[in-house]
Amino acid sequence: MYFYDQLRDMRKLKGFTIRELADRSGVSAAYISQLENGNRGVPSPEVLMKLSEGLNVSYSALMRLAGYLEAEDSGSNAPAAKTPVNLRRFLRDNELMFDGVVLSELDKEWIERMLTVLFWRDKKQQPDAGGSGLD
Template sequence: MNFYEQLRDMRKLKGFTIRELADRSGVSSAYISQMENGNRGVPSPDVLMKLSEGLNTPYSNLMEIAGYLEQPQDSERSKDYVKPRVNLRRFLRDNELSFDGVELTEQDKEWIERMLTVLFWKDKKKDEKTEV
């Protein structure tokens, strides 16, 4: 399966139309359509970054299927690989973030942090009550 077929399948699997992916990624719907029909070359890493955000798919996956990165052989993949744990509070504070193509301000990130704090605080209190 080539890059264009895989891109189309990823988009459809997420349930997005070409226009929805264009809105989410900032890549024009005409360009996406041309890519999926095989009428364009493999996009640049910058375009792949935008598409990865729009598809909510790891950038490295798109870079692999586009041929920019070598795909590891099964024998090279570690069965015991554990993804590193990310401190979400630090991640929110230390990174420039966007959601569905909208850049988040410092105030947006602060509100997200507050909502997560409340959400997990409630769950922690529930767990403490059930333990008693």
């Protein structure tokens, strides 16, 4: 499968029109259309970075699809062990962007609060051996 087929499939899987992806990524709709129709070569790493943000997929995944990076070794069926990331620290210590907008410290604080509420609400709803099971 060619890069342009994979890009189109990825966009459609996310439910975005070409115009929506253009708005989210900052890459022109005309260029995205040309890419998806195979009328352009593989885009530069800079364009792939913008597309990864617009599609909300990892930059390295797009770089692999485009042929800039080698595919991960699939010889082993066991998933690679990953070190967990402390999400609270990640939110606090990094400059973050969502839909092309850089998040302020207040934005990040609100995200942290929402995640805390969602996480603990979910934990509270799960019955455990020592709890009453009542909310």
